[in-house]
Amino acid sequence: YMLASPISDNRCLNFAVCWNSLVLISTFYSKNLINYTWSAGNQFIINCIYYLKTVTLGSSETIRKTSFNFDTFNTKFELINNKKISEDWLTWFIGFTEGDGAILNYNNKLKFVLTQKESNILYHIKYTLNMGNISFHQEGNSKYHRLVISNPNDIYLLSLLFNGNLVLEHRLKQLNSWINTLNNKYYYNLQFICKSNTITLKDAWISGFTDAEGCFNVSITTNKRYSLGYVIKLRFILDQNDELNLIKIKSLFNTGKITLRANSVNHYRYIITGFTNLEILFNYFYTFPLKTLKNKSLNKFNYIYKMILNKEHLSLEGLKKIKIIKTQINLNQSLTKKIGSKL
Known part of the structure; x- marks a missing residue:
């Protein structure tokens, strides 16, 4: 058999994974x-x-x-x-x-x-x-x-x-x-409200933040322990320089890991994996849809998720189809990379 990893990393505050599909060229941090x-x-x-x-x-x-x-x-x-x-x-x-x-x-x-x-x-x-x-x-x-x-x-x-x-x-x-x-x-009379607002899974803030900072990643790696020789893993990834914000998001989904990215001073990564945990994610984005091309990536990501649930990934034909869809996800995400010099 070929494994589609169902492992969910719960109860762990700090952790990380690489985000190869999005390359930060420059931003307005x-x-x-x-x-x-x-x-x-x-x-x-x-x-x-x-x-x-x-x-x-x-x-x-x-x-x-x-x-x-x-x-x-x-x-x-x-x-x-x-x-x-x-x-x-x-x-x-x-x-x-x-x-x-x-x-x-x-x-x-x-x-x-x-x-x-x-x-x-x-x-x-x-x-x-x-x-x-x-x-x-x-x-x-x-x-x-x-x-x-x-x-x-x-x-x-x-x-x-x-x-x-x-x-x-x-x-x-x-x-x-x-x-x-x-x-x-300009002689306005605005009073600055210096209190940080509170986000929940009942509002669209995380949807907008994901359109800016998020990524849907499908990895297929070789593993000779399985008959087809591959392991498929699905990951939702958010990158941010603000660890506290990722901790807030993690607490809302009540799952996932946060880690300091390698060779960085304050660049953190939040990752959700595991089929049960991803279902919570799909439900949120169904209520608050993404608006960039990442929505197409999410739909293809969800399609692969359903293929795995239906055990289609265990056949050579299914594996080949997943590889094609994985390439399409990466193509969409290449069009949403951060880019451009700072002002």
Whole structure:
């Protein structure tokens, strides 16, 4: 027989696996960007308020409890655009931003940037928010697209969206810089909410964060103990420089491992494997679908998962089919690699 590994690594706080299918070329990792929030002679001022957010209604008839509150943003946004954006989309967008966005302040010039090889997701965001411009770039053989939002009115709306809804601590620091500049330069009166928001499996934040940082990996390795000579392993992977955030996500799924990646200072990896654990993952993404090409990878990943459950992987024909689908997953993920130089 050939083995499809059902092992689930439970009750282990730290662990790791390699992520060969995604190569980090460059990103807007925020710790470097915090430096841009300072201007000569100005002190970094934090004005914090804390409050309890209300429970909002999901798109279905069921009441879904969530800590996200978009009332202020949607009120202002609707006045300008004559429409509201759904809570699920906005929560997805915040997760995507916290994984891959750049909240920049260059000498009080505010800018929001998203860089992707996949242009469709940037156009989707641009037309949903009705903000920004998209440009094409090439560095050597690398081609990518960049969405830039710099209009002060749009930055103000984004600040309303992010304020009180961000999860990662370094993103809070970047947003505080934005709000300080908006108040001092453009005479707004925004109060910065310095409390990190809480995520659950009942909101779309992890879906957006996965579109930015996630990967679905199928590995087929030789093992002579089995008649076909191969072992198949399915893995869901999240890479991040913020270990605490991965610990939060791990606690929500109640499974998986976190490890410090080899030859790195603060680059961590969270991995879910094992058939029972993956079923929980599939259920979450069924409720909160991915929006990038990674959704196609997830569907193929799920297809292989069902083939293994049906024992199709035990035949040469099934193994050959899995190898083909595995290649297609890697092709989709090559189109969603992080890329592009820092601003």
